[in-house]
Amino acid sequence: MDSITQQQMQTYWEGKDEIKAFSFAKTLTLSLACRFFLGSDDPERLARLPLQSAGSYEKSSVRKEPAWPEEHRRRIYYAHMILATDASGKHMTEAEIAGKILGVLVAGYSTVATAMTFFMKYVGQRPDIYAKILTAFHLEIQSKQRLRQLKRQGELLDWDDIQKMKYSWNVIYEVMRLTPPIQGAFREALTDFTYAGYTIPKGWKIYWTVSTTNKNPKYFPDPENLDPSRYDDGKAFPPFTFVPFGAGPGMCPGKEYARLAILTFVHNVVKRFKWEVVFPEEKIVGDMIPSPEKGLPIRIQSHSC
């Protein structure tokens, strides 16, 4: 993830004064998805997939991949799907594989891009938080020596580095609390119940929303304020009160993947750039997945930390 993120920043950011954060985030997350879900380094190929209409796919293309090295078999989602069998030794059909691949692509591509984009928006307008992330790199992630290894000797982030990025993750939690990449999800009522004076009969479909849940002032005082200190010292909230990834048995299975991709992005962007949001009042559009109307243009300036 780190090498792909670095390559893309080199290509799309270096030497530029202004870029559109949302288009960049989508290109990056598509490349990551291409690599980790399909085992391909060709984002062009993935860009041709019908991501908006998950029902359609090229039926014949599914099993035509070349044989992967053992390493890939363990790490690539697509390879898992092809090799997996049920208890009776039966493989999945092509339609099942294609459905599952498109499912994770749809669920895991623009959600991650949205979290990255709104990180750029909020932190671009909060120099105090930007400065704290930079300080945290020194304090929590790495010794100066580790930073030097990452920066000058071209080493890549490893698992331990990511585990230490606690402050950056708290910032992302706040970004997703204020602008959830997924606004809500459905459940079915298992029994009749009454809520706020309304009776919901058994069997009804219910749409619960992330944003209203995550802005309950009982648990999040001054809820509109971006305040990463809410999560200081690993503070946990009661179950079902903080739900950017949902909760219960249906909770997002892509949370850890998203965490790795987003923190790798945060590390690279803060380490190498300062930025300013061009239109601070830019309208947010979209229903299920929010996006900035003009693609969030930002003015960027490289620096060495």
Ligand code: HEM
């Ligand atoms: C910042 C990124 C992401 C956010 C905010 C997010 C959020 C969510 C939410 C709120 C749900 C509904 C959970 C529920 O009903 O309780 C969900 C479900 C799901 N997500 Fe994510 N997601 C993200 C990234 C991903 C990624 C990267 C993948 C795949 C690699 C993924 C795959 C899925 C799938 C398959 C479901 C359906 C789970 C089920 O119904 O059993 N998501 N996600």
